[in-house]
Amino acid sequence: MVEKILEVKNLQxxxxxxxxxxxxxxxxxxxxxxxxxxxxxxxxxxGKTVTAKAIMRLLKVPxxxxxxxxxxxxxxxxxxxxxxKRLSSFRGEDISMIFQxxxxxxxxxxxxxxxxxxxxxxxxxxxxxxxxxEAIKLLELVNIPNAKERIKSFPHQLSGGMRQRVxxxxxxxxxxxxxxxxxxxxALDVTIQAQILDLLKxxxxxxxxxxxxxxxxxxxxxxxxxxxxxxxAGQVVERGTRDEIFYNSMHPYxxxxxxxxxxxxxxxxxxxxxxxxxxxxxxLPLKGCPFSSRCEHCMEICLEEKxxxxxxxxxxxxxxWLQHPYAPKTERPAVLRGERDE
Amino acid sequence: MNNExxxxxxxLKKYFSVxxxxxxxAVDNVSFNxxxxxxxxxxxxxxxGKTTCGRTVxxxxxxxxxxVYYNGKDIHAMNREEKLKFKKNAQMIFQxxxxxxxxRMTxxxxxxxxIDVHIKLSHKERQEKIDSLLGKVGLNSEHSARFPHExxxxxxxxxxxxxxxxxxxxxxxxxxxxSALDVSIQAQIVNLLIKLQRELGLTYLFISHDLSMVKxxxxxVGVMYLGSIVELASNHDLYEKPMHPYTQALISxxxxxxxxxxxxxxxxxxxxxxPSPINTPEGCKFMKRCxxxxxxxxxxxxxxxxxxKNHFVACHLF
Ligand SMILES: Nc1ncnc2c1ncn2[C@@H]1O[C@H](COP(=O)(O)OP(=O)(O)OP(=O)(O)O)[C@@H](O)[C@H]1O
Ligand SMILES: Nc1ncnc2c1ncn2[C@@H]1O[C@H](COP(=O)(O)OP(=O)(O)OP(=O)(O)O)[C@@H](O)[C@H]1O
Ligand code: SF4
Ligand code: SF4
Ligand SMILES: [Mg+2]
Ligand SMILES: [Mg+2]
Numbered sequence: 001m002v003e004k005i006l007e008v009k010n011l012q013x014x015x016x017x018x019x020x021x022x023x024x025x026x027x028x029x030x031x032x033x034x035x036x037x038x039x040x041x042x043x044x045x046x047g048k049t050v051t052a053k054a055i056m057r058l059l060k061v062p063x064x065x066x067x068x069x070x071x072x073x074x075x076x077x078x079x080x081x082x083x084x085k086r087l088s089s090f091r092g093e094d095i096s097m098i099f100q101x102x103x104x105x106x107x108x109x110x111x112x113x114x115x116x117x118x119x120x121x122x123x124x125x126x127x128x129x130x131x132x133x134e135a136i137k138l139l140e141l142v143n144i145p146n147a148k149e150r151i152k153s154f155p156h157q158l159s160g161g162m163r164q165r166v167x168x169x170x171x172x173x174x175x176x177x178x179x180x181x182x183x184x185x186x187a188l189d190v191t192i193q194a195q196i197l198d199l200l201k202x203x204x205x206x207x208x209x210x211x212x213x214x215x216x217x218x219x220x221x222x223x224x225x226x227x228x229x230x231x232x233a234g235q236v237v238e239r240g241t242r243d244e245i246f247y248n249s250m251h252p253y254x255x256x257x258x259x260x261x262x263x264x265x266x267x268x269x270x271x272x273x274x275x276x277x278x279x280x281x282x283x284l285p286l287k288g289c290p291f292s293s294r295c296e297h298c299m300e301i302c303l304e305e306k307x308x309x310x311x312x313x314x315x316x317x318x319x320x321w322l323q324h325p326y327a328p329k330t331e332r333p334a335v336l337r338g339e340r341d342e
Numbered sequence: 343m344n345n346e347x348x349x350x351x352x353x354l355k356k357y358f359s360v361x362x363x364x365x366x367x368a369v370d371n372v373s374f375n376x377x378x379x380x381x382x383x384x385x386x387x388x389x390x391g392k393t394t395c396g397r398t399v400x401x402x403x404x405x406x407x408x409x410v411y412y413n414g415k416d417i418h419a420m421n422r423e424e425k426l427k428f429k430k431n432a433q434m435i436f437q438x439x440x441x442x443x444x445x446r447m448t449x450x451x452x453x454x455x456x457i458d459v460h461i462k463l464s465h466k467e468r469q470e471k472i473d474s475l476l477g478k479v480g481l482n483s484e485h486s487a488r489f490p491h492e493x494x495x496x497x498x499x500x501x502x503x504x505x506x507x508x509x510x511x512x513x514x515x516x517x518x519x520x521s522a523l524d525v526s527i528q529a530q531i532v533n534l535l536i537k538l539q540r541e542l543g544l545t546y547l548f549i550s551h552d553l554s555m556v557k558x559x560x561x562x563v564g565v566m567y568l569g570s571i572v573e574l575a576s577n578h579d580l581y582e583k584p585m586h587p588y589t590q591a592l593i594s595x596x597x598x599x600x601x602x603x604x605x606x607x608x609x610x611x612x613x614x615x616x617p618s619p620i621n622t623p624e625g626c627k628f629m630k631r632c633x634x635x636x637x638x639x640x641x642x643x644x645x646x647x648x649x650x651k652n653h654f655v656a657c658h659l660f
Contacts, residue, residue, distance in 0.1 A: 183522060
């Protein structure tokens with residue numbers, strides 16, 4: 001039996017800034033099952049980190065505002081109604097997050113050893129000696145050489161990828177039920193990346209940890225995700241299983257995303273496929289389809305009305321007017337069709 | 343000295359002292375050249391010294407030993423005027439975008455700062471230039487009044503790129519310039535870098551973990567391991583016939599955006615203890631993890647030699 005561990009319903013988040021209200025997340029729904037990995041992919045600035053931080057209740061209010069009608073349910077419990085005390089145990093023991101900017105989430109004035117030990121002392125109630133032993137073990141787990149000595153380093157004495165691994169060690173320290181990994185491997189070379197992904201896979205198997213993976217690396221997504229959710233301008237435009245998105249996606253933005261990746265067999269310095277234009281300004285209201293200004297297939301209706309959700313299977317759905325019976329037939333781009341039998 | 347080399351790095355070392363009697367050899371005897379208009383890619387394990395190398399090449403870190411020549415001039419022996427010019431002409435896109443942006447400055451001022459020092463434009467020209475740079479990196483003029491914490495990770499990274507481009511440099515050390523960007527903006531930025539190179543003859547040292555992108559943008563690629571360059575070759579040769587055992591492991595681990603391939607792949611897994619750059623022993627630093635290690639590997643440090651034309655490898659197998 002699959003057990004739902006997290007439900008997000010109609011999540012809407014805005015920031016109140018000097019220039020106006022930035023509507024960063026505009027009504028997002030998704031479920032997460034135990035032991036499942038959901039990948040959030042999408043353009044830079046489309047609201048992935050804000051979604052993740054909203055789930056952790058880490059957004060500063062104000063300037064942030066989680067709008068009325070938004071729901072975040074963890075194991076039947078309403079996250080938006082948690083008390084301060086409950087939140088602190090929720091964040092340590094139930095859910096934890098690997099942040100995108102390791103430098104901003106590590107304390108520059110504290111050794112990395114102390115930072116890892118702190119969370120172990122609070123949440124696992126270890127004494128200093130036990131915590132230190134555990135901290136060294138965790139650093140070894142994420143492949144930091146010389147861990148015994150390295151616990152005495154300050155963040156600025158580490159390379160970018162080492163800081164990222166320290167973050168991962170902190171996030172794993174309390175065996176959370178949900179791990180939110182925001183670009184967990186971007187600063188790592190591919191061999192260490194492969195080791196970290198293997199480590200996360202083990203956690204998944206052993207503890208049934210559910211993972212929300214935010215990443216731009218479609219190779220990592222192909223390797224690791226069960227389900228994929230494609231976001232654009234604060235909304236989900238397509239979702240499906242890993243294979244449905246890679247081999248059968250139907251949304252023009254998903255196509256653009258999959259087409260932009262350099263293939264190893266190109267000659268080099270050729271122009272890469274790049275989507276023209278810029279994403280919509282999130283301060284202005286959006287009319288019609290959020291992708292319309294950059295979509296090759298844009299029709300008149302796309303400018304006027306928000307596309308409805310079309311279900312292609314139990315797991316695969318998208319919001320695009322091309323799915324309407326009256327819309328012209330459109331094929332997936334040739335580059336993507338070819339990839340099946342490569 | 344060869345005149346077409348813009349950058350010549352000779353036996354460069356950068357050591358950090360970490361506690362009593364202990365040195366960390368972040369960059370240990372590295373030499374390479376970059377020609378005008380060329381892109382040299384630099385890849386390697388996290389912590390192997392790429393960032394430190396880039397920073398030392400730009401004089402941000404004082405070298406422990408060795409030389410860096412820019413246009414034939416030793417950067418540590420420049421006079422004030424030459425130094426100022428070098429500071430304008432040689433820019434860096436930093437790996438950690440957040441840490442490198444002043445949180446109290448608006449985006450517009452962060453980008454404009456270099457323009458004010460080095461180029462001097464009227465108020466109107468300055469704003470136009472900032473807006474056009476924002477457009478080039480896929481942002482809009484609306485972002486110019488915002489502060490760094492109000493931007494997403496990838497938006498911040500692009501501010502770092504716009505800032506480096508603002509002063510019209512000749513040489514840019516790009517340290518993981520696109521790691522926080524989604525693929526469509528990555529493509530846009532890389533296309534922009536290539537276009538600037540074609541039009542203005544820019545020279546790049548391109549540091550990245552994204553080996554597909556490094557292959558795409560570079561003319562030659564160097565592979566670093568624990569402070570040293572272990573292989574250096576044209577991008578074609580390095581990917582088609584990697585020779586050093588570490589390079590082979592690296593190439594075999596490149597993630598491919600296709601689930602069917604990913605599900606059925608054999609990676610060369612690197613087993614063994616991850617070595618530390620502190621007090622490294624004699625011999626090949628890759629030895630403990632190398633399946634081909636021989637007796638000599640533990641005794642003599644292999645030197646980088648030209649094994650095939652323009653293909654350099656530091657390994658006793660060759
Ligand atoms: N504190 C803030 N004030 C105003 N706007 C904000 C703030 N934080 C985020 N935003 C805006 O909200 C939008 C979503 O940001 P978010 O960080 O979620 O993007 P993201 O999808 O994680 O992007 P990336 O891939 O670049 O990290 C962005 O357009 C960003 O500019
Ligand atoms: N200021 C410093 N003080 C002490 N040690 C340092 C300092 N800066 C870097 N190091 C060490 O030097 C080594 C090389 O670091 P560097 O940042 O150059 O690695 P990198 O190749 O850029 O790694 P990554 O891919 O993770 O960014 C690391 O072991 C790091 O801990
Ligand atoms: S709804 Fe219209 S504009 Fe939007 S993605 Fe579909 S075809 Fe393009
Ligand atoms: S020198 Fe020896 S240990 Fe080092 S990479 Fe070559 S074979 Fe392996
Ligand atoms: Mg983000
Ligand atoms: Mg680095």
